[in-house]
Amino acid sequence: MNKLIVSSSPHIKSKDSTSRIMLDVLIALLPITVAGAIIFGLEALLVVGICVVSSVLSEFVFNIIVKKEQTVGDFSAAVTGLILALNLPARADAWWQCIIGSVFAIIVVKCLFGGLGCNFANPAATARVFLLISFTGALGGGNAPLYSSSPELVSGATPLEVLTSGGEMPSITDMLLGLRGGAIGETCIVAILIGFIYLVVRRVIHFETPLVFIATVFVLSLIVDNSFYIATYQILSGGLIFAAVFMVTDYVSTPITRSGKMIFAVGCGLITFLIRYYGNYPEGVSFSILLMNILSPYIEKLTSKRPLGGKKA
Amino acid sequence: MLSFKLGKTHVPHRKNTAGMQAVRMSAPNSVLIPMSQHIGAPAVVTVKPGDKVYVGTLIGEAQGYVSSPVHSSVSGVVKKIERFLQSSGRKCDAVLIESDGEMTIDPAIAPPKVTNFDEFSAAVRASGLVGLGGAGFPTAVKLDAEKKGVVRKIIINGAECEPYITSDTRTMLDDTDYIVKGIALLENYLSAEEIVFGIEKNKKECIEKLREVFSTDSKVRVDVMPDTYPQGAEKILIYNTTGLVVPEGALPADVGCVVMNVTSLAFLAKYMETGVPLVEKCLTVDGSAIKNPMNVIAPIGTSVEEIISFTGGYSEEAGKVLYGGPMMGVSMYSTSDPIFKNTNAIVAMNKRDAAPKMQRACIHCGRCVSACPMGLNPTLFAKSMKVEDSAERLDRLTEAKINLCIECGCCSFVCPSSRPLVETNRLAKADVRNLSAKK
Ligand code: SF4
Ligand code: SF4
Numbered sequence: 001m002n003k004l005i006v007s008s009s010p011h012i013k014s015k016d017s018t019s020r021i022m023l024d025v026l027i028a029l030l031p032i033t034v035a036g037a038i039i040f041g042l043e044a045l046l047v048v049g050i051c052v053v054s055s056v057l058s059e060f061v062f063n064i065i066v067k068k069e070q071t072v073g074d075f076s077a078a079v080t081g082l083i084l085a086l087n088l089p090a091r092a093d094a095w096w097q098c099i100i101g102s103v104f105a106i107i108v109v110k111c112l113f114g115g116l117g118c119n120f121a122n123p124a125a126t127a128r129v130f131l132l133i134s135f136t137g138a139l140g141g142g143n144a145p146l147y148s149s150s151p152e153l154v155s156g157a158t159p160l161e162v163l164t165s166g167g168e169m170p171s172i173t174d175m176l177l178g179l180r181g182g183a184i185g186e187t188c189i190v191a192i193l194i195g196f197i198y199l200v201v202r203r204v205i206h207f208e209t210p211l212v213f214i215a216t217v218f219v220l221s222l223i224v225d226n227s228f229y230i231a232t233y234q235i236l237s238g239g240l241i242f243a244a245v246f247m248v249t250d251y252v253s254t255p256i257t258r259s260g261k262m263i264f265a266v267g268c269g270l271i272t273f274l275i276r277y278y279g280n281y282p283e284g285v286s287f288s289i290l291l292m293n294i295l296s297p298y299i300e301k302l303t304s305k306r307p308l309g310g311k312k313a
Numbered sequence: 314m315l316s317f318k319l320g321k322t323h324v325p326h327r328k329n330t331a332g333m334q335a336v337r338m339s340a341p342n343s344v345l346i347p348m349s350q351h352i353g354a355p356a357v358v359t360v361k362p363g364d365k366v367y368v369g370t371l372i373g374e375a376q377g378y379v380s381s382p383v384h385s386s387v388s389g390v391v392k393k394i395e396r397f398l399q400s401s402g403r404k405c406d407a408v409l410i411e412s413d414g415e416m417t418i419d420p421a422i423a424p425p426k427v428t429n430f431d432e433f434s435a436a437v438r439a440s441g442l443v444g445l446g447g448a449g450f451p452t453a454v455k456l457d458a459e460k461k462g463v464v465r466k467i468i469i470n471g472a473e474c475e476p477y478i479t480s481d482t483r484t485m486l487d488d489t490d491y492i493v494k495g496i497a498l499l500e501n502y503l504s505a506e507e508i509v510f511g512i513e514k515n516k517k518e519c520i521e522k523l524r525e526v527f528s529t530d531s532k533v534r535v536d537v538m539p540d541t542y543p544q545g546a547e548k549i550l551i552y553n554t555t556g557l558v559v560p561e562g563a564l565p566a567d568v569g570c571v572v573m574n575v576t577s578l579a580f581l582a583k584y585m586e587t588g589v590p591l592v593e594k595c596l597t598v599d600g601s602a603i604k605n606p607m608n609v610i611a612p613i614g615t616s617v618e619e620i621i622s623f624t625g626g627y628s629e630e631a632g633k634v635l636y637g638g639p640m641m642g643v644s645m646y647s648t649s650d651p652i653f654k655n656t657n658a659i660v661a662m663n664k665r666d667a668a669p670k671m672q673r674a675c676i677h678c679g680r681c682v683s684a685c686p687m688g689l690n691p692t693l694f695a696k697s698m699k700v701e702d703s704a705e706r707l708d709r710l711t712e713a714k715i716n717l718c719i720e721c722g723c724c725s726f727v728c729p730s731s732r733p734l735v736e737t738n739r740l741a742k743a744d745v746r747n748l749s750a751k752k
Contacts, residue, residue, distance in 0.1 A: 004631065004632070004633055004634055004644065004645065004646065004647065004648070005632050005633045005644065005667045005668075005669075006633075006644045006645070006646055007633070007644055007669070007736075008733065008735055008736035008739065009639075009640060009641050009642055009643065009644075009720070009722050009725075009735060010639060010640045010641070010722030010725050010726050010735065011633060011635060011639040011640075011642060011644065011660075011662065011667075012324065012325070012476065012639040012640070012666075012726065013670055013725070013726055013728075013731060014323075014324075014726055014727050014729075016680070016727065016728075016729040017671075017729050017730075017731075018673045018674075018676055018729045018730045019673075020729070021676070021678070021729055071673075071674070074673055074674075076676075115674060116673070116674045116676060117674040117675045117676050117677055117730075118674070251676050251677045251678045251679070252676060252677045254677075256677055256678075256679040256682050256690065256692060257679065257682060257690075258679065258683065261679075304690060305682075305688040305689075305690070306688060307561075307687055307688040307689050307714045307717050308319065308548060308552065308558060308686070308687045308688050308717070309548065309558045309559050309560045309561050309563070309687075309717065310561055310688070310714045310717055311560065311561050
């Protein structure tokens with residue numbers, strides 16, 4: 001008689017797998033990467049390549065050094081690298097900053113906390129903030145698009161900077177297509193929306209989390225400025241929509257409950273708004289995510305479901 | 314009827330055998346009948362090697378209140394009494410009977426005389442009936458809630474939410490008469506105001522048939538459950554049919570409910586008519602390693618191997634064989650083990666399906682939290698189990714409500730990282746039992 005496997009139930013599993021989820025995120029980021037390359041030139045691809053390779057390599061080498069099981073096969077390091085790259089301007093001359101950012105994201109924010117699932121903060125957002133604080137000059141601002149109808153943007157000023165200084169904004173069409181200054185992945189709203197739809201259809205993310213975040217910023221801006229025009233530009237500019245879809249929805253560093261994720265999104269929206277309106281930085285998205293990451297466990301606890309028939313402990 | 318329903322996990326249905334009437338197996342050469350096939354104290358063997366027994370002869374007497382008698386399922390001679398290792402890890406006595414191939418029914422058997430609840434309860438007890446849907450809780454004990462005068466609703470479980478299994482479906486279609494008679498018994502001897510069938514919506518035929526036969530009975534209602542898992546779990550079924558919530562640590566009877574499986578109900582009616590105790594079982598034989606999936610009626614105690622051979626054997630080598638369905642079924646050590654009273658399926662999986670899935674770290678995706686029908690957060694149990702300090706571990710597990718886990722398997726099923734969540738929960742429950750006992 002052959003030996004039968006004896007194991008705990010259940011004996012079947014859904015088709016979902018962690019590597020497939022990460023692959024889905026990579027697929028969703030693909031149109032954005034392509035758009036970035038078209039808008040900002042091949043230099044954008046170089047930045048993407050540097051970040052992805054150095055992220056994956058960092059994790060690979062770290063696992064070897066600490067003798068941990070190899071985890072690069074779950075694609076999460078590649079996702080982190082790509083998201084970080086898309087958060088940076090297309091400037092290959094700052095290649096060493098890209099590498100520092102990637103190594104920081106993977107080693108300091110992720111691996112040192114125990115690897116996938118154990119980090120409390122979003123690696124890409126944290127690395128971006130780290131780079132912003134450390135090297136304001138090089139990577140802080142945006143890049144000029146190759147084709148643009150607004151003269152202002154030739155200088156590489158992002159619409160947020162233009163908006164704050166009261167200059168003329170690129171047209172809504174240019175904003176949607178991404179023909180404006182900014183980081184590689186944050187400008188082409190159309191490409192981001194394609195990625196968003198893909199992730200929702202594949203059930204990787206809940207549709208409401210990004211919407212709640214965007215709506216929060218929109219409404220607050222509307223209240224303060226009393227202008228649809230400004231509120232619209234507030235949400236379309238900077239890395240807001242990109243972050244809404246790909247960073248506010250991160251699994252590891254946000255509350256596990258669906259309602260908790262919504263509160264998280266509102267919090268991010270609020271902090272982004274405060275930083276943009278009253279802070280020193282024109283862009284507040286990464287900061288807000290980082291700050292809310294710290295609050296995540298508390299939100300999670302607050303929003304935990306009441307078990308069926310469970311008495312209050 | 315409630316519109317909000319619990320239990321939303323999409324597990325595959327694979328009801329390949331739903332259209333196949335059960336085939337009665339010929340007499341096996343021998344049967345091995347364990348004394349513990351129910352929750353509660355094992356029965357005590359009343360026969361000795363050499364004794365002549367018939368189908369329905371008592372071979373094990375119930376011990377205490379929560380227990381159930383055991384009967385011979387073939388006619389023949391008792392060969393020996395041996396120790397049998399249960400999948401729970403405990404051992405119990407088991408009676409090995411060599412069949413004479415005749416399947417002669419014990420001449421002493423006569424239909425029970427029942428005129429009031431006490432006689433009804435005694436008859437149910439003598440029938441050896443235990444919950445056929447899964448856990449094997451003695452039915453007589455369950456029905457005794459009537460004595461406390463608390464039974465307001467009876468819920469008949471026809472959800473059959475496990476993949477593959479269709480034995481309850483066949484009962485509903487082929488034994489509808491007995492279901493009608495069974496309901497009449499419950500209406501006679503129990504004071505429930507309402508009897509609700511809970512059937513998953515993928516069993517249209519069953520729903521239509523039962524609605525038709527009960528169309529004139531205002532006490533009986535057939536509720537359609539979603540075709541998502543786990544509709545058949547007791548607490549979920551109670552909620553989805555009545556809106557009632559069974560509190561932590563309480564029984565369905567505490568909220569006025571008694572839940573009974575449809576096949577148990579049909580058996581009860583048959584027993585009252587014939588007096589033949591629970592000695593055979595209709596079960597679904599299916600799975601990726603089974604050549605001809607089918608429903609079989611087999612004597613209790615027949616070896617799994619013999620039943621699989623009867624259906625035509627394997628299509629390929631089996632990697633894992635289960636008592637029950639793939640969500641909550643128990644994997645067996647050896648197919649020479651017998652089937653029990655509450656075995657409703659044998660599922661044999663091929664090597665590929667049986668191979669363990671690659672585990673990765675928890676990515677905190679929340680799928681398990683959304684899937685848990687009990688509203689628990691399975692990641693908390695896993696995290697708490699890592700706590701070294703036993704007092705704190707106990708506190709955390711209790712606070713996370715480990716004892717509410719019904720081990721339905723939804724969390725492990727949906728986890729993309731294949732975390733062994735249910736397994737962890739079982740360990741955690743055992744841990745809590747030990748630690749609380751020490752306190
Ligand atoms: S925690 Fe328990 S009740 Fe919840 S899904 Fe997992 S096994 Fe089912
Ligand atoms: S489903 Fe698995 S990976 Fe997702 S939160 Fe639950 S345990 Fe973690």
